[in-house]
Amino acid sequence: MVGFVAGDQRDSRGFSWIATIAVLPAYRNQGIGRALLSACESKLTTPRVRLCVRSGNGGAIRLYEQESYQRVDVWRGYYKDGADALVMEKVRIA
Numbered sequence: 001m002v003g004f005v006a007g008d009q010r011d012s013r014g015f016s017w018i019a020t021i022a023v024l025p026a027y028r029n030q031g032i033g034r035a036l037l038s039a040c041e042s043k044l045t046t047p048r049v050r051l052c053v054r055s056g057n058g059g060a061i062r063l064y065e066q067e068s069y070q071r072v073d074v075w076r077g078y079y080k081d082g083a084d085a086l087v088m089e090k091v092r093i094a
């Protein structure tokens, strides 16, 4: 296994969360993360998909922006070291 993704569908809220996504360092920048994200999204049926990402994680943020996620919220001090989390959302056309 070189990477994984998990989605958490919340039908009652109208959105799902990409709960986790990661690729082994030696396998990054080859399109695997994008493919995992797309595969997970394809299994989720809610009109919106959300995820949260460390505010300094520029590589992941770039991927999400390329995949049409937009920043909708900031959770201040979300991480144990005090870093903020950006909440990003993708709205899909049904």
Ligand SMILES: CC(C)(COP(=O)(O)OP(=O)(O)OC[C@H]1O[C@@H](n2cnc3c(N)ncnc32)[C@H](O)[C@@H]1OP(=O)(O)O)[C@@H](O)C(=O)NCCC(=O)NCCS
Pocket: 021, 022, 023, 024, 027, 028, 029, 030, 031, 032, 033, 034, 035, 051, 052, 053, 054, 057, 058, 059, 060, 062, 063, 064, 066
């Ligand atoms: C985020 C992560 C899953 C991306 O996986 P990946 O397989 O490297 O991603 P891809 O090869 O599909 O890259 C897709 C896009 O992401 C962006 N990207 C990925 N890594 C990047 C980096 N180090 N710097 C800048 N952009 C980066 C680029 O926009 C890239 O598109 P491009 O190649 O057309 O420029 C991977 O870097 C990772 O596991 N990081 C550690 C765990 C993590 O941060 N998970 C996300 C928590 S929210």
